[in-house]
Amino acid sequence: MIAYALAILFLVLFGRNVRRDRRRFSNAVLLGLAVAFLALGLLGELDRLPPVVLDAVAVLTPFAALPAALAVAVCLLANGVVMARHEGTRLANLLSLGAGLALLGVIALLLTAARVDSRPLHVVAGAVLLPAGYLAFLLLCFLGYSWLYGRLPVRRDADFLVVLGAGLIDGDQVPPLLGARLDRAFDLAAAQQARGRPPVLVVSGGKGDDERCSEASAMADHLIARGVPADRIRLEDRSRNTAENMEFSATLMAAERERYRCVVVTNDFHVLRTALITRRAGVPGQVTGAPTAAYYWPSAVLREFVAVLVSYPVHNVCAILLLALLGGAAGWQG
Structure with a gap:
């Protein structure tokens, strides 16, 4: 109870x-x-089950958990290889590979500690197990609420639709990832225009070192080619990351309309962290997501999760250190 x-x-x-x-x-x-x-x-x-059934559950559960953990690790490793082939070997693209290797390492450590009577090994296993469980719990929280938040309907008409930029290909071309964001914004704008309140679209993204034009400029051209009037588009072409996207876009929107409402459009894996950033920036609006290619999603989600963890450094470092000490102490006594 x-x-x-x-x-x-x-x-x-x-x-x-x-x-x-x-x-x-x-x-x-x-x-x-x-x-x-x-x-x-x-x-x-389960205590209400017959003793025979309860004993069977107690025996089978660990045997089911191990294959499940191994399956997750293998899937992460496979995705890491796919990401490296499709997107290159930058650190951000190797997160699923690293997570898979880390999970295999934790499994190997725990299995070894269960079989070997070594106090130092038990201390290490305990110090690793509790922080790993903490991170796994937070990751599940992140995944669950990201899924839920991304499916919340847009509650009201917006004065502005802010489309966050992403890297261009061939220096000035909109890639599929960014194209999905622009398509989502176009659909939202068309639906709102049908209700008689056409929004202004703010395309937000600066120029990278390997790009011939700003992301905002390429995004504006893409929307104009789809039939959006140029006078309904505003360019924010200075930002280099999501925080600057929101900071500079907020300045642009406030200059045009003092009390405004906006909807921020990004990809589904990026929705929750963007929502946290919009809140910190004081931007009044909701975040909505566009679909992402399946192979890209795991590494992208892990990247977003790490970024959220880093944004709460004191809480997470203190929690991990405390759990590591408690786990190590339990391993010493065991």
């Missing part, structure tokens, strides 16, 4: 926070805690 009560409590807190502002990472954690305590409550119901 306590687990169910805690699940309800965290669900109520989640609902209250979402009503106040959807763009908080605490929403993801509260939802994750509600689901975790609900799962604990359901596990507690």
Whole structure:
């Protein structure tokens, strides 16, 4: 009953926070805690099963968990290879490969510690296991709330649709990733125009060292080619990252309309972190996502997750160090 009560409590807190502002990472954690305590409550119901069935579940669960973890690791490794072939070997493209190798390392460490009677090895295993569990929990929270937030409908008409830039190909061509964002913005603009309130589209992105024009310029040309009037497009062509996208776009929008509402368009993997950034920048609006190629999604999500972790350095470093100490102490006593 306590687990169910805690699940309800965290669900109520989640609902209250979402009503106040959807763009908080605490929403993801509260939802994750509600689901975790609900799962604990359901596990507690296993005590009501016949002893034979309960013993079978206790024996089979570890055997099911190991193949599942190995399958996840293999999928991450395979995706890392695909990313390297399609996108190159930059560090950001190798995150799924690194995550797969790290997961295999943790599995090997835990299996070895379970078989070898070595106190130092048990200390290391404990110090690794609890922080790994913490990071896995936060990743699941991130995935769950990203999925939920990305499917929330746009609540009201916007004065501006802000399209975030991405790298160009061949120096001045819109790649499929960026094209999906522009298509999503075009559809939103067309739907709003049909209701009699055509929005202004803000295309946001500066010029990279390997590009012949700014991302904003290429995006504007793409939209004009699709029939968007040039006078309905504004260019923000100075930004180099998402934070600057929002900062410079906010200045542009506020100069044109003091009390404005906007919708920010990016890709689905980028939605939650962009929402966190819009909140910090004081931008009044919602973030919506465009679809992403399946092979690109795992590494992109891991990159976004790492970026969110880094944006809360004190909380996460303290939590990881504390859990490592507790896990190491448990391994020493065991």
